[in-house]
Amino acid sequence: MTTHVLSDTRVLTARSLTHIVRSPDTIITTAVTPIVLMLLFVYVFGGAIDTGSTESYIDYMLPGILLITIASGVAYTAYRLFLDLQGGIFQRFQSMPIARSSVLWGHVLTSLVANLVSVAIVVGVAFVMGFRTGASVGAWFAVIGILVLFTLALTWIAVIAGLSAKTVDGASAFSYPLIFLPFVSSAFVPTDSMPGPVAWFAENQPVTSIVDTTRALFAGEPVGADIWVALAWLVGIMAVAFGFAMRIYRRRAS
Amino acid sequence: MTAAAPVAAAAPAIRVRGIEKSFADVHVLRGVDLDVTQGSIFALLGSNGAGKTTLVNILSTLLKADAGAATVQGFDVAADAGDVRRSISLTGQFAAVDEVLTGRENLALVARLRHLKDPGRIADDLLARFSLSEAGDRRAATYSGGMRRRLDIAMSLIGDPPVIFLDEPTTGLDPQARIEVWQTVKALADGGTTVLLTTQYLDEAEQLADRIAILHEGVIIRSGTLAELKRLLPAAKVEYVEKQPRLEEVFLALVGDPARGGATAAEPTRKESR
Ligand SMILES: Nc1ncnc2c1ncn2[C@@H]1O[C@H](COP(=O)(O)OP(=O)(O)OP(=O)(O)O)[C@@H](O)[C@H]1O
Numbered sequence: 142m143t144t145h146v147l148s149d150t151r152v153l154t155a156r157s158l159t160h161i162v163r164s165p166d167t168i169i170t171t172a173v174t175p176i177v178l179m180l181l182f183v184y185v186f187g188g189a190i191d192t193g194s195t196e197s198y199i200d201y202m203l204p205g206i207l208l209i210t211i212a213s214g215v216a217y218t219a220y221r222l223f224l225d226l227q228g229g230i231f232q233r234f235q236s237m238p239i240a241r242s243s244v245l246w247g248h249v250l251t252s253l254v255a256n257l258v259s260v261a262i263v264v265g266v267a268f269v270m271g272f273r274t275g276a277s278v279g280a281w282f283a284v285i286g287i288l289v290l291f292t293l294a295l296t297w298i299a300v301i302a303g304l305s306a307k308t309v310d311g312a313s314a315f316s317y318p319l320i321f322l323p324f325v326s327s328a329f330v331p332t333d334s335m336p337g338p339v340a341w342f343a344e345n346q347p348v349t350s351i352v353d354t355t356r357a358l359f360a361g362e363p364v365g366a367d368i369w370v371a372l373a374w375l376v377g378i379m380a381v382a383f384g385f386a387m388r389i390y391r392r393r394a395s
Numbered sequence: 396m397t398a399a400a401p402v403a404a405a406a407p408a409i410r411v412r413g414i415e416k417s418f419a420d421v422h423v424l425r426g427v428d429l430d431v432t433q434g435s436i437f438a439l440l441g442s443n444g445a446g447k448t449t450l451v452n453i454l455s456t457l458l459k460a461d462a463g464a465a466t467v468q469g470f471d472v473a474a475d476a477g478d479v480r481r482s483i484s485l486t487g488q489f490a491a492v493d494e495v496l497t498g499r500e501n502l503a504l505v506a507r508l509r510h511l512k513d514p515g516r517i518a519d520d521l522l523a524r525f526s527l528s529e530a531g532d533r534r535a536a537t538y539s540g541g542m543r544r545r546l547d548i549a550m551s552l553i554g555d556p557p558v559i560f561l562d563e564p565t566t567g568l569d570p571q572a573r574i575e576v577w578q579t580v581k582a583l584a585d586g587g588t589t590v591l592l593t594t595q596y597l598d599e600a601e602q603l604a605d606r607i608a609i610l611h612e613g614v615i616i617r618s619g620t621l622a623e624l625k626r627l628l629p630a631a632k633v634e635y636v637e638k639q640p641r642l643e644e645v646f647l648a649l650v651g652d653p654a655r656g657g658a659t660a661a662e663p664t665r666k667e668s669r
């Protein structure tokens with residue numbers, strides 16, 4: 142049965158990608174909120190924010206906006222998984238001789254594709270609004286790698302939510318705190334402008350290291366130790382969320 | 396009638412021994428025993444909440460039993476779940492189709508997941524067989540309840556599994572569609588497939604089943620052929636001397652009249668007045 146993991150995952154990924162292609166509004170919706178935030182921050186608040194650097198504000202904030210895009214995008218992953226569980230198609234898959242984990246991987250890979258498309262749309266709009274980067278090809282790959290890891294980490298959290306939710310709203314509620322996390326980080330204002338305890342939280346939560354690393358990569362500057370902190374967070378969150386998700390899945394699937 | 400068959404004539408396709416299952420404090424199944432012969436149609440009757448779906452889910456490896464053992468085609472449902480899944484197909488109580496996909500895509504999806512060659516042709520054949528060819532390229536969300544059910548059953552036939560579970564396959568279907576499903580089920584059994592179906596419609600069991608079992612309060616209280624079950628009631632009641640008891644009467648006498656709140660099985664001999 143394990144020999145079919147890849148082909149089963151491919152078939153199931155194609156299935157849920159078809160869902161997205163047939164309701165592209167989920168991708169548009171995912172991209173709209175970050176774009177509106179970007180407009181607000183750049184054209185309304187941005188002028189009053191002192192980032193303490195010479196780069197334009199959109200360059201400063203784009204990494205945080207991209208994380209918000211992904212954090213809101215994974216809510217749809219939880220939603221789609223929840224609908225499968227409700228609709229009975231999940232039970233059909235579970236009673237068939239297919240590789241068990243491929244049912245989840247199909248959703249996870251779909252989440253990755255959908256979020257990268259949303260991110261691409263947001264980056265496109267940012268370019269129109271004046272975002273400029275001196276990033277080398279290598280730096281671009283590093284940025285993409287970080288965003289892929291971030292998407293996977295949050296997607297496994299979304300899988301936990303989708304598997305354990307009792308209602309549709311419950312399935313996506315987990316994403317709200319994730320969406321707000323970048324606001325209490327270095328994403329929009331420097332953390333040293335915040336009052337003591339808040340600044341301490343902002344300095345030590347995962348988003349700050351991820352944002353700082355991405356910002357440095359976009360600016361073509363050395364990333365320093367931040368990248369290791371960021372990678373440790375990303376891999377750690379992903380491993381823990383994956384472990385929990387698989388445990389819930391196995392319980393649910395037996 | 397045809398006296399008790401010798402026990403070991405052929406290994407039963409489905410064998411259930413002492414299966415128990417509780418949810419929280421509800422003891423749903425309290426020791427279910429049954430055997431289903433290869434190539435036969437077996438109907439499981441029971442009121443709402445009797446545990447029919449629970450039993451079907453255990454047999455199709457979706458749920459684990461708390462106690463007891465069950466085999467399907469000789470494979471243990473707990474220990475050899477993978478082999479069981481290769482031997483069965485489940486049509487659950489609620490149609491399990493992908494609403495976003497078309498009928499054809501739903502069928503091809505299952506064919507691909509069963510690693511069959513030429514999923515497109517398999518889909519077309521089944522669409523034709525279930526009178527869905529015209530609707531084949533429409534999303535399943537636009538299907539009527541009956542069409543959805545037909546698609547659901549068609550999806551379960553892909554790969555010709557030797558054992559098929561149908562959980563209330565005709566609930567919500569119009570008489571015409573029910574008869575079509577019945578014909579399909581009969582054709583399956585004629586082709587050697589073992590069918591275990593649950594139903595609330597007693598006439599469905601009368602029409603289709605080689606053997607019928609009544610699940611009540613967690614156990615199989617009676618099982619046998621239709622004729623055997625009918626013999627449990629005196630053939631001629633005072634008011635209805637000319638009429639054989641219908642299965643419905645047998646059922647209600649055994650499980651108690653639901654109007655009186657699921658009394659214990661009334662003994663045929665002290666059948667209440669009317
Ligand atoms: N996952 C569950 N959690 C808690 N209770 C459950 C669960 N599944 C079933 N039950 C309970 O177990 C009992 C049997 O349910 P089941 O669905 O097996 O009955 P059924 O015979 O299929 O009924 P119906 O004819 O209405 O489909 C019911 O009381 C039901 O509430």
Ligand SMILES: [Mg+2]
Binds near residue numbers: 447448449488562
């Ligand atoms: Mg049921």
